[in-house]
Amino acid sequence: MSIWKKQFTLDSLNQTSVNTLVEHLGIEYCDFDDNSLSAVMPVDARTHQPLGMLHGGASVVLAETIGSLAANLCVDEQHYCVGLDINANHVRPVRSGIVKGRAEPVHVGWTTQVWQIEISDEHGRLVCTSRLTMAVMKHKKKD
Numbered sequence: 001m002s003i004w005k006k007q008f009t010l011d012s013l014n015q016t017s018v019n020t021l022v023e024h025l026g027i028e029y030c031d032f033d034d035n036s037l038s039a040v041m042p043v044d045a046r047t048h049q050p051l052g053m054l055h056g057g058a059s060v061v062l063a064e065t066i067g068s069l070a071a072n073l074c075v076d077e078q079h080y081c082v083g084l085d086i087n088a089n090h091v092r093p094v095r096s097g098i099v100k101g102r103a104e105p106v107h108v109g110w111t112t113q114v115w116q117i118e119i120s121d122e123h124g125r126l127v128c129t130s131r132l133t134m135a136v137m138k139h140k141k142k143d
Contacts, residue, residue, distance in 0.1 A: 002034040003105060006073050013037075013069065022065050025058060029069075030100070037070040038102040043094045053093040054127065059119055060088050063130035066103040067115035071134040074108050081113060081134040088130040097122045103132075111136050 013029040016022075025046050031038040039062065041047060047058035064086055071081035099119050106114040112135060119128040 003108060004032075004034075004073050005076050008073060016069070021061065025061060027062060027065055029066075031102075036102055036104045037066055037073070038100060039066050040098045040100045042098050043096050053095055054099065056088065056090045056128070059090060059099070059128040060086060060130065062099065062101045062119060063088060063103075063117040063128070064132060066101045067117050067130075067132035068134065070103045070105070070115060071108075071113045071132075071136075074105070074113065075136055079136055079138055081136050083132065084112070084135045085133040086130060088128050090128050092121065092125055092127045094121050094127055099127055106131070109136070 010029050017027065026042045027039050029037065029039045041058065041062045043054045047054055049055040064083060068081065068083060075081060099121055101117050101119040103115050103117045106116050112133060115132045115134065117130040117132060118126060119130070121127050
């Protein structure tokens with residue numbers, strides 16, 4: 001059974017990135033199934049730190065991008081999700097190519113969600129593991 005409460009395609013997800021940091025960093029949603037959402041990000045001058053490796057902050061942007069969008073796809077139209085906390089452990093350097101992040105839910109509740117995001121290099125080796133906590137909010141009624 002799918003966790004998604006909204007209809008979407010990869011194209012519609014990628015359209016949400018236009019004119020944002022997500023587009024600037026070259027992040028593209030590439031895959032989803034009933035329980036996860038994935039995106040890729042280039043490792044190049046946009047995402048390097050001064051030593052020529054993938055910037056840890058860029059990995060965190062990728063993790064929060066995927067987890068946040070996934071969280072918002074798991075709530076009905078009367079609700080939305082915002083980030084409360086994110087952490088990341090950087091375990092392997094990457095100098096070029098692409099990395100792929102995959103977000104899976106740990107907990108999808110009425111008031112909070114917790115997502116685990118694993119970022120891997122082109123050889124499937126773990127680069128970063130991140131945990132994202134989201135608050136589930138209700139849209140305020142308009143008068």
